[in-house]
Amino acid sequence: DGGITQSPKYLFRKEGQNVTLSCEQNLNHDAMYWYRQDPGQGLRLIYYSQIVNDFQKGDIAEGYSVSREKKESFPLTVTSAQKNPTAFYLCASSMGLAESYEQYFGPGTRLTVT
Amino acid sequence: AQKITQTQPGMFVQEKEAVTLDCTYDTSDQSYGLFWYKQPSSGEMIFLIYQGSYDEQNATEGRYSLNFQKARKSANLVISASQLGDSAMYFCAMREGWGQGAQKLVFGQGTRLTINP
Numbered sequence: 001d002g003g004i005t006q007s008p009k010y011l012f013r014k015e016g017q018n019v020t021l022s023c024e025q026n027l028n029h030d031a032m033y034w035y036r037q038d039p040g041q042g043l044r045l046i047y048y049s050q051i052v053n054d055f056q057k058g059d060i061a062e063g064y065s066v067s068r069e070k071k072e073s074f075p076l077t078v079t080s081a082q083k084n085p086t087a088f089y090l091c092a093s094s095m096g097l098a099e100s101y102e103q104y105f106g107p108g109t110r111l112t113v114t
Numbered sequence: 115a116q117k118i119t120q121t122q123p124g125m126f127v128q129e130k131e132a133v134t135l136d137c138t139y140d141t142s143d144q145s146y147g148l149f150w151y152k153q154p155s156s157g158e159m160i161f162l163i164y165q166g167s168y169d170e171q172n173a174t175e176g177r178y179s180l181n182f183q184k185a186r187k188s189a190n191l192v193i194s195a196s197q198l199g200d201s202a203m204y205f206c207a208m209r210e211g212w213g214q215g216a217q218k219l220v221f222g223q224g225t226r227l228t229i230n231p
Contacts, residue, residue: 031217042118042205042221043159058218088157094217100147100166103217105159 002027004106006091011111013085021076021109023091030096032074033103036060037088046089049074078111085113117141118206118222125227127196134181135191135225137206143167146210148189149219150180153203162204165189193227201229 004025013019025032031050035043045058049068063082068074074093078085088110092103119138127133139148150162165173165180173180181190193200203226207219 033217040223042223043207043219044221045218048218090157090159092159100164101217102149102161102164103159103219104161105151108157110157 004091004093004104006089006106006109009107009109011109013111013113015113016080017113018080019078019085019111019113021078021089021091021111023074023076023106024072025074025091025093025104025106026072027093027095027104028071029093029104030071031094032068033092033094034058034064034066034074034076035090035092037090037108043090046076078113085111087111117220118208120206120222120225122225123223125225127227127229129198129229129231130195132192132194133196133200133227135193135204135206135227137189137191137222139187139189139206139208141187141208141210143210146208147217148180148182149207149209150178150189150191151205151207152200153205153224155202159205163191196229198229198231201227203227 007022033048034046037043047066049055065077090108091106094101094103146167148165152160163175163178165182177194179192203224205224206222209217
């Protein structure tokens, strides 16, 4: 079955540590995205990538970094510079550039930093 | 400024009734797209329906329809014959522009829908 995999589902880290969240898709989609969701809020775009080896900052990129070395993979690193990293992180992908293409989402990773 | 506004933090509806979830948007683009997603308690976002700004007909997908009023900048989701499984958070989202590469979606704050038996 095609889909998006995010691991792990729950992640706990100490303050000051970098942590990398995994996102893998086997949908053969060109574009991939990372969103952050805080309790009771909508999603906010962190980074997105249209093709391999290319990515752009979203609305809240500070304290985060990404890479896109393979079409299937788009890992997100939450660095120690991110002031409030505890949140629910969702990865998504879309087929291409057409306006009507919906984004498919993974199950999310809930990150808790103490 | 808020680009997507969902004014109903929570809605309670009896099973089998129809429900309308409100969404208003703000954009100066002529070309844009509007999406509705459902988020169950598991957290995954599920695509429900899409409306393009140039689409003349309101979008429909099974029990879901989108009441698109372009002049009022509203894109309300209508769920007919609600079911217990419809209980979830619902998000309205907008993509601005045309052919600008990857979709940059802007989400509203969401509406929590509870279906009562």
